[in-house]
Each structure stands twice: as structure tokens, then as C-alpha cells.
Amino acid sequence: MENKRKVLISGYYGFNNSGDDAILKAIVNDLKRLDKNIEISVLSGTPEATEKIYKIKAINRINFFKVVKAINEADLLISGGGSLLQDVTSTRSILYYLAVMAIAKILRKSVMVYANGIGPINKKINRFLTRVILNNVDLITLRDYNSKKTLEDLNVKKKCLVTSDPVFTLIPSEDKRINDILESEKIPTDKKLIGISIRDWENSENLKRIVAETIHFIKNKYDANIIFIPMHYPEDLKISNDIAKMAKNNSCYVLKNNYSVEDIMGIVSKLEFIIAMRLHSLIYAATQSVPMIGITYDPKIDGFLDLIELEYRCDINTLELEDLCDKVEKVWNNREVIKENLYKLNENLKDKALDNVMLALDILKIRREKYE
Numbered sequence: 001m002e003n004k005r006k007v008l009i010s011g012y013y014g015f016n017n018s019g020d021d022a023i024l025k026a027i028v029n030d031l032k033r034l035d036k037n038i039e040i041s042v043l044s045g046t047p048e049a050t051e052k053i054y055k056i057k058a059i060n061r062i063n064f065f066k067v068v069k070a071i072n073e074a075d076l077l078i079s080g081g082g083s084l085l086q087d088v089t090s091t092r093s094i095l096y097y098l099a100v101m102a103i104a105k106i107l108r109k110s111v112m113v114y115a116n117g118i119g120p121i122n123k124k125i126n127r128f129l130t131r132v133i134l135n136n137v138d139l140i141t142l143r144d145y146n147s148k149k150t151l152e153d154l155n156v157k158k159k160c161l162v163t164s165d166p167v168f169t170l171i172p173s174e175d176k177r178i179n180d181i182l183e184s185e186k187i188p189t190d191k192k193l194i195g196i197s198i199r200d201w202e203n204s205e206n207l208k209r210i211v212a213e214t215i216h217f218i219k220n221k222y223d224a225n226i227i228f229i230p231m232h233y234p235e236d237l238k239i240s241n242d243i244a245k246m247a248k249n250n251s252c253y254v255l256k257n258n259y260s261v262e263d264i265m266g267i268v269s270k271l272e273f274i275i276a277m278r279l280h281s282l283i284y285a286a287t288q289s290v291p292m293i294g295i296t297y298d299p300k301i302d303g304f305l306d307l308i309e310l311e312y313r314c315d316i317n318t319l320e321l322e323d324l325c326d327k328v329e330k331v332w333n334n335r336e337v338i339k340e341n342l343y344k345l346n347e348n349l350k351d352k353a354l355d356n357v358m359l360a361l362d363i364l365k366i367r368r369e370k371y372e
Helices: 018-034 047-054 064-073 091-106 124-134 145-153 175-184 204-222 235-247 261-268 279-287 299-307 321-371
Strands: 005-010 038-044 057-060 076-082 110-116 139-142 160-162 193-197 225-228 252-254 271-276 292-296 313-315
Touching (some): 018 038, 018 047, 038 047, 038 064, 091 110, 160 321, 175 261, 204 225, 204 235, 204 321, 261 271, 271 321, 279 292, 279 299, 279 321, 313 321
Parallel strands (some): 005 038, 076 110, 110 139, 139 160, 225 252
């Protein structure tokens, strides 16, 4: 019997972030669906929880010896997806992900940078290390063209392919499940639903005020119900509750419980449109052909909105009530056309997401032929 091929996945997993959880679920599902003879492990912040949810082996990501052992046992290291290689949040995280890839290459393992969003990378040492290590991996796929430009600026010579986010291959929960969730959360469905997905940010009081006043605008003009969708649980719950209280609106609801990726996607599918800061709330919306307004705080948001050719966005640093309400009005009036355009894009983006896994399996095939 043919030996199982072993894949180790490195990323921001095991931290209750819906976007990253969705990426892991998509990668695992796609690999298992397309190759039954594969054994998958993942580096996780909470290994026990990850094993329970994904039914794969999970290794404590900060246990150096266990990480090295897992890399040594693997045939292929997948780094990603997500925004792993950036130093805006901290230098520690980019050094961690680069170190994992470097160890894999030292141990003569195949390494694939999988549907990553790259940058910003500002510090000279981080730019240097990224260039050196990425020039020595086996393959790089990226989720947007801004990331490709970032690697070109870093003088990374390794060929980079722009694909799409792995999440485009996921399927939302069924309608009955979504209706049960909305009922249990006491969210009525007698009116149209508009979603909001917000994270905490510098000068969050201004952000809260503007979003709360936008809710008043939406309620007065469209008589719709508002649903806050926390993506990073429980961090996003606090700011969502704060804004809901500020809005003082009995048509404003906050999802209180932590739901699966498929559940969140299903809830998003019920929306007329969504106002969102979190990247994967925008990606979930795109997968369900739901119009969106992005509040951009990071180039990855612009990169994704550019990829799907959507212009409706507001910069967090220059956010104004009039501008956001103007975008709301335009999206509402054009929502059927936007839905149609997103629907047309979806098949292409799904195919590109599947390209990631096909390329990973090609690497495994080449490696097997080389070493067996």
C-alpha cells in the first residue's frame, strides 16, 4: 500500500478568528477531497480544540521541539493562508512564520506559501529575511495583486501566482440551520437584514459614533434590521455591543454566540449588504454574492476589493459620516447589479482557490517521484 503523504500547515490557527478558521477548514477540506491518501497536521495555538473541530493532528505552535519534529515528519509545509508575512501588528509574528519555513528548508522539506496576503513589511531586517527565505521556497501563491507587487518591491525572484482565498471553496450551512440560529438569537426576519462587522481600532470612539449614526440613517431610510457579526470572538463582541447601545435602536442585534465558519457564511447570505472592516467578512459576502462596503484599515482590504472590482470603501483614517451614508445609499440602490456581478466572479474565484490545492498536490507528486 502506498505510504500516506504528510502535509503540515502553518498559520494563525487556534485563536477563535473566523477568517483564519475558514482558511484552515477550506485547505483541509480541499486536500482531503482531492487526495484520500494524505495525512494533515497543523500548528495551532489551541491544539486540543483544533483537533476536535477539524479531525486532524494539531501541534502546539510554541513548543519548539514538537514543531521541529512535526516539520521533520512532513513531506510538505504549507504556510498560510492569511496575512502572515507583515510587521504592522508585530515583528514577532513575521519572524515566527519565516522561521518555520526556514527550518523546513534546512530539513529539505518542500515549502509552499499558500494563498497569502503579503505586507506591509516595513522593517529592513524583516524585508531582508522575507526576500531570502521566499526565494528558497518551492512555490508561492497569493490572494491578490497588491501582494504580488509587494514581493516584486522586495526583489523576490521566485515565481508568484495570483489565485484567490481558499474560503471561496466553502459551502454555507443550510437554510434551516441559519433560520434556527436567527430564531435562537431572537433576530426577526420580517424585514430586510443589513450586516455590520467591526473590529476595535485606534480612535475607536469616532468609529463607534459614525457607525451608530449610520445605523440611524439606515433605519430611517430603509426600515431594515441591523445585525452585528463578530468575526474574532470574543474581541469583536465588545465593540459591537458598544455601538449597538450607542445606536439606541430596537432594530439592532448582535450575534452573541460563537458560530462555525459555515454558519457565519449562511448568516451573511441573508443580508442585503454588509459594512465591514474584517477581511473575511467581506470574503464571506463575496462568496454569497452579497454587496459590501469596506472600511479599510490595511492594504489587504483594498487588495481584495480591487480583486473583485468593488469601489465602495471608506478609509478608517478619514472616515466621515456623510461619506459612509453616501456609500450606503449607492450600494442599496445598485445592490441587484452588484449581486449579479459578484455571482459572475464567484466561479472564477472558486476555480482559482482550487488552483492552490492542485498546485500543492503537484508539489507532493514531484517530491514523491524524486525521493522514492
